[in-house]
Amino acid sequence: MKKRRFVAVTVGFGLALAGGLAAAEDMGPPQGGPQDPQADVAPNPPPGGGSGGPAMATAATAGASHPVVVVELFTSQGCSSCPPADAVLSQLVGRKNVIPLALHVNYWDYIGWTDKFGSQAYTDRQKAYAHAAGSRTIYTPQLIIEGEDRVEGARPLDIAELIQEHGAETTPVALTLARHGDNVQVDASSLKPFAQKVLLELVRYLPEQTVAIERGENAGKTITYRNIVTTWQTIGTWDGAQPISLTAMAQGSQPVVVIVQEPGPGEILAAASLH
Numbered sequence: 001m002k003k004r005r006f007v008a009v010t011v012g013f014g015l016a017l018a019g020g021l022a023a024a025e026d027m028g029p030p031q032g033g034p035q036d037p038q039a040d041v042a043p044n045p046p047p048g049g050g051s052g053g054p055a056m057a058t059a060a061t062a063g064a065s066h067p068v069v070v071v072e073l074f075t076s077q078g079c080s081s082c083p084p085a086d087a088v089l090s091q092l093v094g095r096k097n098v099i100p101l102a103l104h105v106n107y108w109d110y111i112g113w114t115d116k117f118g119s120q121a122y123t124d125r126q127k128a129y130a131h132a133a134g135s136r137t138i139y140t141p142q143l144i145i146e147g148e149d150r151v152e153g154a155r156p157l158d159i160a161e162l163i164q165e166h167g168a169e170t171t172p173v174a175l176t177l178a179r180h181g182d183n184v185q186v187d188a189s190s191l192k193p194f195a196q197k198v199l200l201e202l203v204r205y206l207p208e209q210t211v212a213i214e215r216g217e218n219a220g221k222t223i224t225y226r227n228i229v230t231t232w233q234t235i236g237t238w239d240g241a242q243p244i245s246l247t248a249m250a251q252g253s254q255p256v257v258v259i260v261q262e263p264g265p266g267e268i269l270a271a272a273s274l275h
Contacts, residue, residue, distance in 0.1 A: 077115040078108030080217035084154035085141035113216030132264040147268040173270040190240035203257040
């Protein structure tokens with residue numbers, strides 16, 4: 001695994017958003033927020049099918065560059081520094097080379113506004129990323145690019161650069177998804193076995209929802225959130241020695257994402273989505 005990079009908060013949100021993210025697909029004041037007040041890290045698509053056949057997505061070809069890069073945003077409705085980062089994520093939605101996912105944490109709820117999308121599971125995931133990187137603090141907003149690089153605050157140029165870098169990397173994994181009614185079939189193969197078993201993770205998300213925030217740091221604001229993660233579950237482990245095929249339940253119309261990721265959480269080796 002490559003050394004994890006950390007990008008801190010700087011300036012230039014508006015101009016960078018227009019230029020940096022556009023460049024990624026073709027491949028103001030400082031933004032920031034307080035650290036988690038409990039920051040110490042413990043060691044530790046619409047359904048396919050029917051007469052037209054199953055919905056399918058080929059995510060990656062073994063030995064080829066990454067066709068998509070996963071961008072995770074840890075955010076909160078109660079954080080005044082988060083709306084610029086939420087806007088950056090919204091700009092990534094619909095770009096063919098990116099799977100942007102918003103994970104709402106719950107440690108801002110104490111200020112007076114309970115994030116309706118917040119989950120302890122996503123707070124725990126952010127803390128696990130911090131622990132894997134050797135850090136004892138977490139920050140909001142924070143973006144994790146392809147499971148490896150941390151960007152704190154809204155930094156579109158850095159995000160665009162990291163998306164391009166990870167998109168140019170090769171992957172040993174071939175990954176294909178197919179939806180059959182309420183089930184998703186996952187097929188994967190690897191050019192080589194892995195040093196340790198990787199995780200097969202299934203993610204569902206709500207494409208868009210607008211929220212009128214009544215209390216907390218963003219009181220009085222109405223914000224539209226995009227790609228709001230509703231579930232994130234491990235559906236299997238895999239050593240890469242032999243191809244794997246499994247079926248997972250995926251009821252409802254929310255899009256489906258499958259991620260192949262090293263434990264830790266660590267590097268994301270492949271990902272695919274079905275809309």
